[in-house]
Amino acid sequence: DDDTALLWPDTFHHSFNILITAALPExxxxxxxxxxxxxxxxxxxxxxxxxxxxxxxxTELYLLEKERVGLTFQHVRASSCLTFLxxxxxxxxxxxxxxxxxxxxxxxxLCALGLQCYCLRLEESIPxxxxxxxxxxxxxxxxxxxxxxxxxxxxxxxxxKGGGKHYLWFCKPREPEEKPDLPSKxxxxxxxHQELREALEEFFPLESDTKGDSQNTGAGKPPMMPNLRxxxxxxxxxxxxxxxxx
Numbered sequence: 001d002d003d004t005a006l007l008w009p010d011t012f013h014h015s016f017n018i019l020i021t022a023a024l025p026e027x028x029x030x031x032x033x034x035x036x037x038x039x040x041x042x043x044x045x046x047x048x049x050x051x052x053x054x055x056x057x058x059t060e061l062y063l064l065e066k067e068r069v070g071l072t073f074q075h076v077r078a079s080s081c082l083t084f085l086x087x088x089x090x091x092x093x094x095x096x097x098x099x100x101x102x103x104x105x106x107x108x109x110l111c112a113l114g115l116q117c118y119c120l121r122l123e124e125s126i127p128x129x130x131x132x133x134x135x136x137x138x139x140x141x142x143x144x145x146x147x148x149x150x151x152x153x154x155x156x157x158x159x160x161k162g163g164g165k166h167y168l169w170f171c172k173p174r175e176p177e178e179k180p181d182l183p184s185k186x187x188x189x190x191x192x193h194q195e196l197r198e199a200l201e202e203f204f205p206l207e208s209d210t211k212g213d214s215q216n217t218g219a220g221k222p223p224m225m226p227n228l229r230x231x232x233x234x235x236x237x238x239x240x241x242x243x244x245x246x
Contacts, residue, residue: 018039024040084145098147115136
């Protein structure tokens with residue numbers, strides 16, 4: 001019967017269109033009550049429940065990936081480098097020089113682009129179009145590995161003979177070490193001043209301290225050594241090297 005809708009693709013397309021677009025029937029009077037109720041429930045359940053779950057999961061994954069985008073970029077780049085090196089172990093890397101391989105890649109890309117434009121202009125496929133495109137893609141792929149002077153190239157003699165050493169460096173972030181609570185430069189200078197002052201007062205009393213004793217005993221001032229003048233000690237303190245502030 002022509003009026004009977006098929007499960008695929010008629011019924012499936014109609015149901016998918018209603019659920020995705022949340023489009024209700026234009027004329028509900030011509031629909032059976034059971035079909036109308038099921039349509040309302042399906043649209044309500046799909047729009048409120050399933051779509052919100054999809055949006056919530058996608059939003060959470062987006063925020064998580066946004067925070068670690070730098071690490072993800074480094075991981076993808078490292079994976080690409082590893083894939084390139086693994087392919088270089090089995091592919092011929094010394095067929096052409098680097099300059100010739102670059103020229104071949106450019107010419108092959110132009111030929112592939114010209115072939116596609118020609119087929120679009122004819123609006124029909126030509127014989128062996130797919131085969132020619134696969135051959136051109138293979139040539140461009142192999143041209144990217146033509147670096148005979150590189151250490152990872154298969155044709156390099158040092159790689160096979162073991163004459164050259166190659167190293168793989170692994171880097172990881174280092175946790176900052178807690179620095180001890182060291183005294184500052186001013187604190188050290190103040191301590192040195194105090195120690196020298198006490199030493200001078202102990203062995204060579206100042207004039208103000210000995211004036212009273214001199215009057216009581218009748219003796220003169222104690223002799224001061226000429227090389228122990230205060231300005232010399234000040235100059236010596238300024239030349240003391242102390243650790244820098246943390």
